Amino acid sequence: MLAQQAPPAAPGATAESRAAARDLLVALDSAKQAEQVMSMVSQQIVAALAQASGKPAAEVQQIVDEVLMPEFRARLPEMTDFTTELWASQMTAAELRELKAFYETPLGRRLQAVTPAVAAGAAAFGMKWGQDVGMSALAKHRDTLRARGLKI
Numbered sequence: 001m002l003a004q005q006a007p008p009a010a011p012g013a014t015a016e017s018r019a020a021a022r023d024l025l026v027a028l029d030s031a032k033q034a035e036q037v038m039s040m041v042s043q044q045i046v047a048a049l050a051q052a053s054g055k056p057a058a059e060v061q062q063i064v065d066e067v068l069m070p071e072f073r074a075r076l077p078e079m080t081d082f083t084t085e086l087w088a089s090q091m092t093a094a095e096l097r098e099l100k101a102f103y104e105t106p107l108g109r110r111l112q113a114v115t116p117a118v119a120a121g122a123a124a125f126g127m128k129w130g131q132d133v134g135m136s137a138l139a140k141h142r143d144t145l146r147a148r149g150l151k152i
Contacts, residue, residue, distance in 0.1 A: 020096035021087035
């Protein structure tokens with residue numbers, strides 16, 4: 001498996017904007033976010049391996065934690081570098097510093113606190129909405145789709 005390559009440096013990406021982006025990531029507690037991502041990935045791996053192996057999920061979780069998760073943690077700098085480059089290529093150092101200052105205000109901290117719940121709720125709704133609209137549209141247009149050669 002190949003590692004994701006960082007986006008090419010945009011003309012606006014400078015050493016100064018990269019440093020400001022790193023500071024922003026610290027203010028955003030990106031290490032905590034990365035841990036949450038790794039936890040979700042771990043759960044998916046455990047579910048797949050438990051189903052494939054027939055072993056209890058708790059046993060598989062222990063194995064995954066001992067064998068696979070150290071690899072994820074060792075490669076976390078790749079995610080940080082990639083995200084740093086993304087921010088640095090999209091915003092100036094001054095903008096990044098201003099954004100960091102915002103996230104250090106009470107409102108910025110509040111935004112950080114509620115964002116995971118809002119994002120999770122929006123994602124859950126989006127999945128259900130997509131399924132509902134898709135099923136409804138398929139039912140409504142089944143004959144048309146078949147007439148155009150689609151097998152459904």
